[in-house]
Amino acid sequence: MPLFLLGALPLGALFVALLPWDAKLVPRRPYLAAVFLRGMLWALPAWAVIAVAWSLFADPRFLTGLLRYLSLLVAEQILPIGLGLGAFLLAQRRLEFPRTEEGILLVVLCFLAGFLAVLDLAELIRLWKAWDAHALFLLPLQRFSAALALSMAAHRYYRWEGSLGWIFAGLAAAALPVLAVFSFFFEINLVGIAWGLGCALFAAAAVVFALRYARVLRG
Numbered sequence: 001m002p003l004f005l006l007g008a009l010p011l012g013a014l015f016v017a018l019l020p021w022d023a024k025l026v027p028r029r030p031y032l033a034a035v036f037l038r039g040m041l042w043a044l045p046a047w048a049v050i051a052v053a054w055s056l057f058a059d060p061r062f063l064t065g066l067l068r069y070l071s072l073l074v075a076e077q078i079l080p081i082g083l084g085l086g087a088f089l090l091a092q093r094r095l096e097f098p099r100t101e102e103g104i105l106l107v108v109l110c111f112l113a114g115f116l117a118v119l120d121l122a123e124l125i126r127l128w129k130a131w132d133a134h135a136l137f138l139l140p141l142q143r144f145s146a147a148l149a150l151s152m153a154a155h156r157y158y159r160w161e162g163s164l165g166w167i168f169a170g171l172a173a174a175a176l177p178v179l180a181v182f183s184f185f186f187e188i189n190l191v192g193i194a195w196g197l198g199c200a201l202f203a204a205a206a207v208v209f210a211l212r213y214a215r216v217l218r219g
Contacts, residue, residue, distance in 0.1 A: 002131065005120050008140035009147065010036075013113035016148075016209075017106055019216050025100040032110045035095060039114025042087040046115070047122050050079050054126065068187060073180035076139060081146055081179075084115040085172050089160055101155040102213075109151035116143045134186045138198045142179050145198075145205045149175075152209060 017032050027035075053075060088111050095111070097104050120140055127135050150172055154160075157168035182201075186194035210217055 002124050002136060005124055005131075005136045005140050006117075008144050009113040009117040009120060012144045012148070013110050016109060019213075020219050021102055021106070021216055025098060025102040026106050027096065027098060027103055031096070032106055035107055035110040036114035038091065038095075039084075039087070039111040039116075040118050042091055042111075043084075043115040043118035046080075046083040046087065047118060049083065050075075050119065050122065051126075053079055069180060069184045072183040072187065073177060076183050077176040077180045078173075080116060080119045080143065081172065081176060084112050084119075084147075085150070085169060087115055088112060089165060089169070092160060097158065099158070102216075104155040104158055105151045108154040109147060112147040112150060113144070116147060119143075133191075134183060134194070138182065138186060138194060141198050141202050142182060145202045146172075146175065146179065148205045148209060152205075152212065 013036065017029060026032075088108065091111065095107055097107055120143070123135055123139065124131075153171065154168070157164040159165075160168050179201075182194050182197045185191075185197070
């Protein structure tokens with residue numbers, strides 16, 4: 001059961017990295033593996049920050065209404081994805097980017113996937129043997145969809161500095177309250193709606209990827 005939680009981001013990034021990209025447009029795969037590992041290393045201090053936040057915020061199951069939603073927004077969206085984006089913006093100066101859309105996509109995706117994969121492991125440990133479908137399936141599906149969407153948009157804001165950096169971060173921040181709604185619906189037993197929205201988000205990201213990189217998918 002926990003395999004999807006642990007494997008969704010690494011395997012999703014691996015699938016994208018192993019597509020038959022033009023070697024002139026993208027970094028070598030060993031470098032992408034190194035970027036993934038670097039994302040994991042940046043996630044370790046973030047894990048400590050999130051652990052503190054988990055201890056400060058009440059369990060959303062014991063909250064109602066707006067407080068329940070805000071708790072989920074902070075604990076499951078703003079901290080993991082926000083810290084991941086912040087870590088990327090700090091680390092990107094030391095990363096090598098081919099100045100191509102495809103190359104930027106892969107580097108950003110591998111970094112975010114490595115970062116969020118560690119936080120998925122943190123979720124696994126925090127909820128040890130008290131997992132539900134939201135933690136095991138819906139949350140990693142959301143995170144991979146968000147990482148893929150951010151990676152596809154990233155080339156428009158290269159090098160993510162000045163006003164471009166603020167726009168990139170702002171667009172990501174604007175999406176987080178929407179993602180938290182999925183979790184909120186699950187928590188208030190609107191499971192079908194939560195799953196429908198989560199799957200629709202993943203399908204939308206996958207369709208945009210397939211349309212933009214159809215030639216690569218065809219091999």
